[in-house]
Amino acid sequence: MLSADEKQLILHAWEKVHTHQEDFGAEALERMFTVYPQTKTYFHHFDLHHGSEQIRRHGKKVVVALENAVHHMDNLSAALCKLSDLHAYNLRVDPVNFKLLSHCFHVVLAGHLGEEYSPQVHVAYDKFLAAVSDVLAEKYR
Template identity: 80%
Template sequence: MLTADEKQLVLHAWDKVQGHQEDFGAEALERMFTTYPSTKTYFPHFDLHHDSEQVRHHGKKVVTALGNAVHHMDTLSKTLSDLSDLHAYNLRVDPVNFKLLSHCFQVVLAVHLRDEYTPQLHVAFDKFMEAVCNVLTEKYR
């Protein structure tokens, strides 16, 4: 679980994401599709080329959902329940993909935040993303 200080680090970093949700989300998805090509199988109907409108739109949805989670860290299960249901029961996404996207999103943060993405922020954000991944996969059990 995140400490109070770690929660503040995540919240402060999220302020830097505001206004860039579509860009950061698309970049994370493109990075995931390139680095882990098997993840493309869940998007057969998408144009997966660089800067595709579909990838940008979905990236924004992903990062908007993460922002909702950031602002409700103490109630993640409730906050992400609908997304957990959707991915487990309807989309049947392999749970490992959440961790892959988490890693890619953290790389995007590190690239854009540069020196502000300190080791302490990395640890805090990693813990936060792990908690998000755990909630998104709890319906699979």
């Protein structure tokens, strides 16, 4: 569970993410495909080269979904219900991939936020992204 202080840290850091949604999302996806190449299997129809429009568009979708979660931290299940259904029932994505992408998003945040990505912000985002991953995996149970 996120404390009030952690929620504020997430919201404050998100201000910088909000203005670079497509860039941060694409970078996180490209990193995931490089570090965890098995994740490419869900994107066999995508051009997976650096800077691909498909990756940029999907990266933006990912970050927009995270932004929705940021603004609904107190009710993630409701905020992410449709996305959870899509990934569980239609796309059949292995839920471990949510954690892999979360890890890559951490790296992107750390790289772009620099000193602003303090240990406290890191912990807050770790809890938040773990909660998002858990909610996205709820339909698999």
